Amino acid sequence: MSHANPGLKPLLSMVLDEGVFTLRRAHWEDLPAILRLLAADQLGSSRENAEDVGPYLQAFQQINEDPAQLLVVGHLNGTCVATFQLSFIPGLARKGSLRCQIEAVRVAAELRDQGVGAAMMQWAIEEARRRGCTLVQLTSDKSRKDAHRFYERLGFVASHEGMKLAL
Amino acid sequence: MSHANPGLKPLLSMVLDEGVFTLRRAHWEDLPAILRLLAADQLGSSRENAEDVGPYLQAFQQINEDPAQLLVVGHLNGTCVATFQLSFIPGLARKGSLRCQIEAVRVAAELRDQGVGAAMMQWAIEEARRRGCTLVQLTSDKSRKDAHRFYERLGFVASHEGMKLAL
Numbered sequence: 001m002s003h004a005n006p007g008l009k010p011l012l013s014m015v016l017d018e019g020v021f022t023l024r025r026a027h028w029e030d031l032p033a034i035l036r037l038l039a040a041d042q043l044g045s046s047r048e049n050a051e052d053v054g055p056y057l058q059a060f061q062q063i064n065e066d067p068a069q070l071l072v073v074g075h076l077n078g079t080c081v082a083t084f085q086l087s088f089i090p091g092l093a094r095k096g097s098l099r100c101q102i103e104a105v106r107v108a109a110e111l112r113d114q115g116v117g118a119a120m121m122q123w124a125i126e127e128a129r130r131r132g133c134t135l136v137q138l139t140s141d142k143s144r145k146d147a148h149r150f151y152e153r154l155g156f157v158a159s160h161e162g163m164k165l166a167l
Numbered sequence: 168m169s170h171a172n173p174g175l176k177p178l179l180s181m182v183l184d185e186g187v188f189t190l191r192r193a194h195w196e197d198l199p200a201i202l203r204l205l206a207a208d209q210l211g212s213s214r215e216n217a218e219d220v221g222p223y224l225q226a227f228q229q230i231n232e233d234p235a236q237l238l239v240v241g242h243l244n245g246t247c248v249a250t251f252q253l254s255f256i257p258g259l260a261r262k263g264s265l266r267c268q269i270e271a272v273r274v275a276a277e278l279r280d281q282g283v284g285a286a287m288m289q290w291a292i293e294e295a296r297r298r299g300c301t302l303v304q305l306t307s308d309k310s311r312k313d314a315h316r317f318y319e320r321l322g323f324v325a326s327h328e329g330m331k332l333a334l
Contacts, residue, residue, distance in 0.1 A: 031259075034259060035259065038259060038260055047260070047261050047262070048260070048261075048262065049262065055262045055263045056259055056262065056263040057263075058263060059257050059258060059259055059263030059264070059265070060259065060263070062257035062265075063257050063258070063259070066235070066257065068233070068235070069256075069257060071259070085258060085259070087254075087256050089236075089254050089256075089268070089270070090226050090229035090230050090233065090236060091226060091230070091252060091270055091271060092198075092201060092202065092205060092223055092226055092227065092230070092238070092252070092271060093205055093214070093215070093270070093271045094214050094215075095214070095215065095216065095222045095223065096222045096223040096224075096225060096226030096227070097226070098226070098229075101256070101268075103256070103258055103260070104258060104259060104260045125332065125334070128334060129334050133334060134333065134334050135331060135332070135333055135334065136331070136332040136334065137306065137329070137330065137331045137332070138330050139304065139306060139327035139328065139329050139330065140327055140328050140330060141326060141327055141328075142325075142326060142327060142328055148328055148330070151330050152330075154332070155332050156330040156331060156332045157330065157331055157332070158309075158328040158329070158330050159308060159309060159329065159330075159331050160306035160307055160308055160309060160328075160329025160330070160331060161306065161307050161308075161309055161315055161325040161327075161328075161329055162304070162306050162325070162326065162327025162328055162329040163304065163305050163306065163307060163315070163318050163319075163323040163324065163325050163326075163327070164302060164303070164304045164323060164324055164326050164327060165292065165302070165303040165304070165321070165322050165323045165324070166301065166302055167292070167295060167296050167300055167301050167302065167303065
């Protein structure tokens with residue numbers, strides 16, 4: 001009996017100097033690697049604890065069960081080296097537009113500046129288009145100047161203040 | 168037979184000089200009034216067409232059927248004078264935090280500076296807390312300086328660039 005798992009199908013494959021880079025939907029077994037990526041980040045290091053997956057399990061299940069959420073991982077030669085999450089948010093504004101929000105974009109430090117991040121975000125933008133979104137949005141900490149230039153090269157405009165209130 | 172509609176229960180009531188202001192979940196019959204509020208906005212006027220509800224109907228249904236979306240209207244003496252939408256987004260970052268995103272906040276011009284907006288947003292922040300969120304976030308066009316001061320008074324910090332890409 002064969003149970004094809006659509007989650008196993010790569011969303012994107014690209015050849016890098018180091019090997020084949022693939023994007024696919026995240027599975028349970030990717031969780032520790034995703035948490036290491038979140039914790040390795042300069043701003044995330046104080047917020048995350050990759051040694052204890054407990055608090056993350058419920059969130060992972062919620063994301064996986066919600067068709068409006070898409071958590072993606074990038075693998076290079078079998079190792080998880082990148083991740084991002086897309087949320088598809090219905091709204092009345094802009095004539096009832098669906099908007100795509102990008103959160104938690106991370107690429108392992110050793111893979112930076114090799115086009116991986118750009119390929120991931122271009123795939124995300126195309127996925128938003130396929131789902132009928134008319135807007136893609138994200139917020140990026142004001143200290144991440146490199147990230148802003150990266151997103152501007154992809155066509156994003158820093159038109160808004162991103163305001164946060166921690167509870 | 169009585170079918171109590173929980174959507175009819177006010178979420179908040181407050182007494183203003185002009186009468187009683189109430190917040191409740193939006194119903195179908197509020198749609199034209201919400202669209203007028205979106206279209207009356209300085210930036211929304213070119214984006215919306217309140218005369219034709221067609222394109223908005225599907226979005227309204229999607230919002231209403233999704234437990235992660237909450238579209239709210241504010242009424243003063245039976246007239247819809249305010250609206251906002253909350254989206255509850257699961258994520259792995261910040262130890263599996265649920266975050267609350269606020270979109271499409273509008274208050275009728277004649278009701279500005281009377282505490283209506285602040286009361287609405289304070290209710291939204293409390294609702295986010297009740298649902299277990301650890302973060303409330305929104306983006307606000309950089310031209311809306313008054314709005315930024317308003318949100319800062321509520322405790323929001325403009326820590327992020329809000330980046331948008333229209334498709």
